[in-house]
Every structure is written in structure tokens, then in C-alpha cells.
Amino acid sequence: MPEAKGKMEDDKLQFVDTLRALAIIGVLLVHVSQHVDGLNGWLQKGLSIGAKGVALFYMASAFTLFLSLSRRSGDKRERTSAYLLRRFFRIAPLYYVMLGIYLVVNGTGPRFWLGDQEGVTATNITAHFLFLNGLNPYWINSIIGVEWSIAVECMFYLFIPLLFKLIRSVRHATWFVVMALVVSFGLNTVFVQYPWINDHSLWGHYLYLWFPNQLPVFGLGILLFFIWKDERHWKSIDRVSGGWLLVSVLFAFFGGMTDYLMGVGLLLGAYALYHWQPIWLLNRVWSWIGRLSYSMYLTHMLVLGLIVQVKLPFAPLVSLTLMFIMTLLFTIGLSWFTYSWIEQPGIRWGKKLISRMKPVHKQGDSVKESVA
Template sequence: MAVGIVILFHLYEHWPETLSPLTDRVLRATHFGYTGVSLFFVLSGFCLSYSLLRREAAGRSSSFSSYMASRFHRIAPPYYISILLYLLVPSVKWLTSGQASDDLTWRQVTSHLMFLHGFREDTLYGICASYWTLAVEMQFYLVLPILYFCAKKFGVTWVVVAAALSSLAWALNSGDTRSMTHGVFLARWTEFALGIAVAFWFVRAREPLSPTGEGTLLGASGVFLASAAAFASRNEFSSNLQFGLGYALLLSAILSSSRRGRGISTLFERPWIVLAGQISYSLYLTHVFSQGKIRVLLYRLLPNPGVLGELGMILVTLITIWVGGWVFYQLVERHFLRSIDLRSSRKPAPEVH
């Protein structure tokens, strides 16, 4: 869901400005797809914390080094291969015609390989514009053990409050520098902390909420999301916080519904949605590449497409993005997932006393 929303946003952001008024209005409806980043951070906080809580309940505690190694092996190898994919065309142009590219510099490549590209203006959106979230995500991995410990010792509510206050202080003092407002985890870790809170609530809840309770969560989620969308241009910190709250409440309602086996959670059990979730990381890594290449090809074939032609181009682009993500998953990501599963299966089972 999160990556689908982001794909729609990038579809609008990177499409040429030669659209007809009707097509432009259709694409403008996808503008708020940038909120998928908030959902992504909430889901990250939830999934990582839920995994730790489950492992702890099973008596399988992890050291910090093994935890970081597992996250690195899950994220980095497909990411590195996707970097090669994005650098392929600039490299060919440089080798054949000497055409330079801002992405083909040691600073760009090394900062991205080390997940440090979020700290500089010239590397924040380099190579692929969506990679900045991975830089922030890696910072989240480093602070998660601290947040997890504090949530258990002092309560998850205090963790969310502390994260929100520190994010506010950061927003008030970071100015308009994009690397400070987008590339440093302090600007966005409230959403991450909200995901942690949902994980603790879900594990500790004895019974699912009633349908009325779930409806209340859905209503509150809608209020926060609508409010954030309405005032997004006025205050970035406030809108990010409200989007985070809205998606955290939506996630809570879906999780409660899943325990009852009916309700809103059944919408996410459809095969194509399950498949989208399975290949979501591959879609995230490749969608900008697929979109850019197919769009150039389509406009070469149809330089003056008209309204129906433009709508057809959008549909073909979305299909290409989906196919590209699926192919990358089959050829790249799935093999690394298998190697991770193989290493896990070789580890001795923990002793239970």
C-alpha cells in the first residue's frame, strides 16, 4: 500500500508538463501520494518492533550486531544491484560519448553505498530520487534498540511524546535545508515511534476491538489524514505528524480486524494485494527507473498523443512499473531472501529452560 501510494506520487512529479488539462487533473489526484512515506515509516516501526516482541516472547533474544546484520542483509544487496541499474545508462553515455553525469561521482556512489547520502544536499536525491528514505531507514535501524528499550522501561506513550517533541525541536532549528528536514531521522522518527506504539498495543491487546471500536479508529484516521492533506503546505512537521497518526490508527484498525477474521482486513487478503506486498521492496527500488525509461519510449512513439493517448501512456507506465518490480523480485530480491532463510535455518534452536 505504501509503495503504491509513492509510485502514484512519482508518476505525477516526473511526468512531462505537456499534459492536456484533463490528464493533468487525473494525475494531480495522485499528488498526495507523498504521504506514502509516512505510512512506510509507520509500517517500518511496527514490523521491526513486532518482530522483536515475537522473538522475545519465544525466548529468542538477539544481539545488536546480529540484529543490524540481519537488517543490512535484507535491505542492502537488492539496493546495491538497483544502484547498478540506475547507473547503467549514464555509464554507457560516459563511455561512448564522454557525456558526464552528476550521478557518476565518487561522492554520489560512496555516500549511497554507505547509506550516508541523506546528510548532504548534493547527494540527498542523487542516483534515484526515492533513495533518500533508505538513508533515513538505516538511521532508524540504529536507534530502534534504544527506542525499544525505552518503550519497555518507561512506556511506549513516553517514547512517542519524546520523539514528537524532539522532531518539533529539530524542525524549528533546521531551517529550509532539505538534507536536514528529509535526510536526518530526527525529522521523521515520530512516525517510526508511532509504528512501535502500534506493535506494543497489538501484542499486549487480549481481544480485538469491537466493530464499533474499529469504526472509531477508522473515523479518527480519516480526520487526521484529511486535516494533514488540507494544511500540508502550511507546516511540514504538523502534516507529517498527522499523517503518521492517521496511518497508525488505520493500521490499528486493520490489525484488530485481522484478529476477528472479517472487516477491513479482508480487503488486504486479495491475491493481487498480497503479491504487491511481496514485491513491494522491488517496486520501490525500480519504479523510478521503469517509469523514466518507458515514458521516454512512449513519447518517441507518440510525440502528440492527445487525451486518450496520454491516459493510455499512464496505464502502460503503471503496468511497466509493476512488471519491472516483479522481474526484479524474481531475479534479484527473492534469491537474497532465500539465502537469509537458509542462514537462519542453519542456526541452532535456542534452549528453553
């Protein structure tokens, strides 16, 4: 019976894989569209929404991190060091490999994200390996072209153990979302006026990508977890919580914080996906793409760099469709390889290291080990 219950719960969590799949599809669409000339202006704007796929990644990440910690909360031997090692081996092995590959393929010369700097320095590379590239506007996105989100996510990882202790309900999660929104707005308002660098265009991009600006979306992922966890689901949002959420939406609307408004829409969509369980979105294909999504995120820029070398003599919309299909298929193929030979072995290395850290129990003690 416990196994059947676990299987049923995993089936219900299939929507998280689909969220990741939709996120990577959105990211691929927006990056492919940037290489197609002559697209209709409205279509271009519509496709640009695909960039919000990163917000879906963040939301899914916050949800699963809280879920993972809640499942381990009964294990008193679970330490912060084990949590950090688990996160490190989930992210780092493939990330490090791809950093090396992109440095070889793209070199270390000037590019947009380096601003007025001459090239990628040893300090920049070191910051990337330490996941600290998000602290510098010249470093945050200067090697792979999408690594900014990994730096931001790793920053969020550091706060998770504390947040897990402090946020225990839907109301707590709501307060956190509101506070994160206010802090984000306040910091961006101040730092727009006091840039750290002379390149105002680059500085504006940095303020969009940096951790404080993304924090409210992580908060929405935590809120999604508590709504999902409570058997009452949406009814678990009491009048106080609902009122604060409404205030946050109005604040974002009048403050021009469209990303937060999109995040609220994604929250509603994520819950609808879980609640209605549409078979055309919840199936093995979407789950498989969702599991490959991290590899796809890091490899698709390599694939796209090759695809764009092919000049297609078609109308813009046809060229977009063909380029997207080719990029998607080749990225999936390459990502299956990296997932099987880098991602999964890395996760297993982490599990082995964590298991060796477990205290040795006296003979006769019965302890159930669980390292996911």
C-alpha cells in the same frame, strides 16, 4: 494446534502486506503524475498525497521490526549482530545492484539533488554503499531518485534494539511519538535558520526528507504494534496516553506539521484495515504486490524513464491512466524478477550466515532454531 494458530496469526497480519501495496501504488501515482502536463490543479494536489506512501512503508516497517524482535525475545542467543545482518541482507543486495544500474543508465552528471556540485563523486557513491547518504543534502537522493527513504530507514534500524528495550507498552510508545514530534519540530525550526548549504531550495527539500523529520511516523508504527498486540486494542490507550496523543495532534496542527497529521490518519486507517478485514483489500493480489513492493520501489523509476518517452496524444487524465497502468504492469514484471533472483537469495544468504554464528550445543541438547 500451534501450526493452526500460527496460520491464523499470519492471516491477521495480511494487512501489513496490503499497507505496503497501497504505499507503492501511491508512490507510483505521484511519480507518474509528475510527467503528465495539463492535469487539473486539484487533481495534481490530490495525487501528490501519494508521496505519503513512504510514510506507510515506515509505519509497516516499525510494526514488523517490533513484531520480529518480540517473537525472538525468548531466544537469548539472538544478538544485535544477528539483527543487523538480517536487516543488511534484506535491504542491501537489491539496493547495491540498483545503484550500479542507475549509475550506468543515468550517468554521474549534474542533477537537482547535486545542487551546485558537478557530478556524482566516488565519495558520494561510497556513502550510498554505507547507507550514509542521508547525512548530506547533496547525496541523500542523488543516484536513484528515491534512495533517501532507504538511508532514513537504515538509520532507524540502528535505534531499534534500544527502542525495543525501552518501549514496552502503549503508554511508552505514546511518549516516544510525542518526544519525536517535539525533537523534529525543534531541529527543523533551528536548521531552517542555519542552513549547511547555499542552495535554500535544496536545503528545504533535505529538511523534509532527513531522519529527524521522519522519526514521528516510525513512532506511530511502534504505537500501532502495541495497540495491535494488546487484546484490548484501542481500549489499551488510557486517558494519559490519549491526552498526550491529542496534544500531539493539536501541536502538529498549530505548528503546521501536516505530515504528522497525515501519519495519524494513516495509523487510524491501518488499524481499521486490520479490524474490519475488507476482502477487497485483503486478498492474494494485494499481498503479492506488498511482497514485491521493495523491488517495485527501486525499479519503477527505470520503468517510468522508458514509459515517458512515449508521447500519448490523449487528454491529460487519459494519459495519466494509461501511463500509470503501463508503469504498474512493467514494474511488477521487472520486480518479480528482482524479487525472485536478488531479494530472496539475499535473504537466504543472511539466514545462512546467521545460522553459522549460532553457538554449537552439546549433543542431546534440543534447541529450536528460528530465523525469519
